[in-house]
Amino acid sequence: MIPTVSASGLSLRYGRAQALDDVSLRLTQGVTGLLGPNGAGKTTLLRVLATAVPADRGAFTVLGHDPAAPAGRQELRRGLGYLPQTPGFHPDFTAFEFVDYVAILKELTDRTARHREVRRVLDQVDLAEVRGKRIKKLSGGMRQRVALAAALVGDPGFLVLDEPTVGLDPEQRMRFRELIAQAGEGRTVLLSTHQTEDVAMLCHRVLVMAGGRIRFDGTPAELTARAAGRVWSSTERDPAAKAGWRTGTGSFRNVGSPPDGADLLEPTLEDGYLLTLDGADAEVAA
Amino acid sequence: MSDQERDRGTWHVAAEDLAAYARGQLAPPALWSADSHLLACAVCRTRLAEAGDPVGLEAGWARLDAELDAPRPGLFESLLLRLGVADHTARLLAATSVLRRSWLAAVVFLLVTTVGAVYSSGSPTLFLALAPLLPLAGVALAYGPAVDPTYEMAVVSPVHGFRLLMIRTVAVLVAGIGLNGLATLALPSYGLRALAWLLPALALTATGLALIPRLGPVLAPSLVGGAWLALLLAEAGDHGPLVPFTAAGQGAAAALAALAMGLLYLVRDRFDVFSGSAA
Numbered sequence: 001m002i003p004t005v006s007a008s009g010l011s012l013r014y015g016r017a018q019a020l021d022d023v024s025l026r027l028t029q030g031v032t033g034l035l036g037p038n039g040a041g042k043t044t045l046l047r048v049l050a051t052a053v054p055a056d057r058g059a060f061t062v063l064g065h066d067p068a069a070p071a072g073r074q075e076l077r078r079g080l081g082y083l084p085q086t087p088g089f090h091p092d093f094t095a096f097e098f099v100d101y102v103a104i105l106k107e108l109t110d111r112t113a114r115h116r117e118v119r120r121v122l123d124q125v126d127l128a129e130v131r132g133k134r135i136k137k138l139s140g141g142m143r144q145r146v147a148l149a150a151a152l153v154g155d156p157g158f159l160v161l162d163e164p165t166v167g168l169d170p171e172q173r174m175r176f177r178e179l180i181a182q183a184g185e186g187r188t189v190l191l192s193t194h195q196t197e198d199v200a201m202l203c204h205r206v207l208v209m210a211g212g213r214i215r216f217d218g219t220p221a222e223l224t225a226r227a228a229g230r231v232w233s234s235t236e237r238d239p240a241a242k243a244g245w246r247t248g249t250g251s252f253r254n255v256g257s258p259p260d261g262a263d264l265l266e267p268t269l270e271d272g273y274l275l276t277l278d279g280a281d282a283e284v285a286a
Numbered sequence: 287m288s289d290q291e292r293d294r295g296t297w298h299v300a301a302e303d304l305a306a307y308a309r310g311q312l313a314p315p316a317l318w319s320a321d322s323h324l325l326a327c328a329v330c331r332t333r334l335a336e337a338g339d340p341v342g343l344e345a346g347w348a349r350l351d352a353e354l355d356a357p358r359p360g361l362f363e364s365l366l367l368r369l370g371v372a373d374h375t376a377r378l379l380a381a382t383s384v385l386r387r388s389w390l391a392a393v394v395f396l397l398v399t400t401v402g403a404v405y406s407s408g409s410p411t412l413f414l415a416l417a418p419l420l421p422l423a424g425v426a427l428a429y430g431p432a433v434d435p436t437y438e439m440a441v442v443s444p445v446h447g448f449r450l451l452m453i454r455t456v457a458v459l460v461a462g463i464g465l466n467g468l469a470t471l472a473l474p475s476y477g478l479r480a481l482a483w484l485l486p487a488l489a490l491t492a493t494g495l496a497l498i499p500r501l502g503p504v505l506a507p508s509l510v511g512g513a514w515l516a517l518l519l520a521e522a523g524d525h526g527p528l529v530p531f532t533a534a535g536q537g538a539a540a541a542l543a544a545l546a547m548g549l550l551y552l553v554r555d556r557f558d559v560f561s562g563s564a565a
Contacts, residue, residue, distance in 0.1 A: 047560065051559070052442050052559065053559060074444050077444040084439065087438075088435025088436050088437065088438070089435055090381050091435075100377060101378070101436070102436070104445075105440055105445050106443055106444060107443075107444050109374045111374070150439065
């Protein structure tokens with residue numbers, strides 16, 4: 001499959017911090033999850049790919065456009081939808097006015113066509129009924145859907161979503177996942193998240209970042225398989241475990257190198273993620 | 287009120303405009319007038335149904351339907367539309383916080399107070415010192431991640447950051463210089479001397495903008511404003527007009543404004559990526 005996004009050797013330093021360290025990736029159609037702890041470099045990578053911040057080194061193309069030259073950058077942006085980590089709103093705008101504003105930024109200047117597009121994306125995120133309401137009167141979940149609608153204006157081929165489910169209650173999160181899954185049909189979505197459930201439910205592929213580098217690149221099943229034979233149950237927390245916690249049944253779930261004869265459990269995506277991060281920590285410490 | 291009553295005493299859409307509307311060929315602003323009128327006038331809706339071909343009529347109804355959903359522009363946006371500003375530019379400007387009533391009211395209050403102080407002190411110096419800072423502050427507060435909640439979305443949009451900056455700058459300058467100009471009219475006894483703020487205002491604003499890519503949208507205008515105040519304070523002890531308000535000072539301000547505008551043009555591409563901390 002032809003990649004929508006192709007990046008090689010992306011590096012970026014903020015002062016003494018190496019935010020991105022030789023990142024290379026290829027993204028194809030569908031939803032790709034980007035997992036990693038705080039400070040892993042996820043937001044920086046998203047900002048670089050969204051052309052908000054230039055990388056110090058490396059190159060990338062999105063939809064065949066190279067942002068190194070102004071013309072390529074503008075073409076790339078025409079095919080981009082971006083939902084930042086903390087989307088800002090003009091609080092006095094209604095949902096319609098805000099999306100209309102973003103549509104103007106996306107060069108939709110014809111009023112009739114623009115308003116038709118605004119209505120389309122607001123319908124797509126189920127906000128048709130509240131389009132005349134001021135944003136400051138909408139719930140957090142609705143605001144996040146307004147921001148998603150704004151990102152969907154112009155039917156972009158590459159959609160960048162930076163932790164869109166943070167702060168949402170479980171019902172809102174589930175609704176938002178449905179919308180992301182829908183948005184991922186026929187386009188490339190890069191979804192940064194802390195929630196392994198987001199990845200398990202939505203993504204055909206997952207990247208794990210730590211310390212500015214990609215530590216894993218594969219399917220969710222492959223990430224889960226990393227923990228096969230490395231998760232076990234015990235009545236007390238096993239001090240040899242990399243991580244361990246008491247479950248609802250009262251027993252401990254341990255992740256790491258199990259002792260002989262351990263009561264092995266079925267691994268989850270989160271177990272694979274924890275072990276990948278642990279490997280990254282060990283590499284950094286070494 | 288019935289439609290018939292509402293129709294009484296009002297105008298109706300001209301036949302040729304109605305025919306163009308039905309064909310989907312009526313251009314703004316006549317299109318907007320027709321849209322608004324058709325919402326309220328049963329007579330014209332009937333005439334439209336008779337005038338149009340079915341396909342064009344369907345498009346007209348779709349547009350009318352969309353019009354019903356479209357937001358009514360606020361006071362400021364309506365004013366811009368009446369002045370002939372394109373609706374998309376008016377919407378961009380409506381999102382500029384310093385063009386809101388609260389900011390403009392604060393500027394008016396400051397200018398009225400300053401003009402009052404000029405009358406009581408018998409010297410225009412305070413007004414001349416303050417007036418150049420207002421456009422600079424306005425422009426500084428119209429752009430950047432600290433003051434524009436949608437800054438990050440705007441940066442990655444295909445509209446060039448410099449173009450967006452210039453649209454807002456021109457609007458803020460027109461508002462700021464307009465208010466300063468009105469305040470100047472309240473000081474007729476000083477003649478042209480009361481206009482000595484204009485060139486320094488342009489110089490400070492252009493310099494502040496030109497330094498943004500290097501120093502950031504907060505530090506650059508702050509430093510320029512601070513330098514202006516430091517210059518005036520250094521001169522304050524001397525008798526006679528302060529140097530920036532003499533002929534030589536005005537010439538220097540004009541030269542600085544031209545230089546800064548040239549520099550601003552050279553660094554225009556730097557406004558197309560994130561400015562400030564992106565970490």
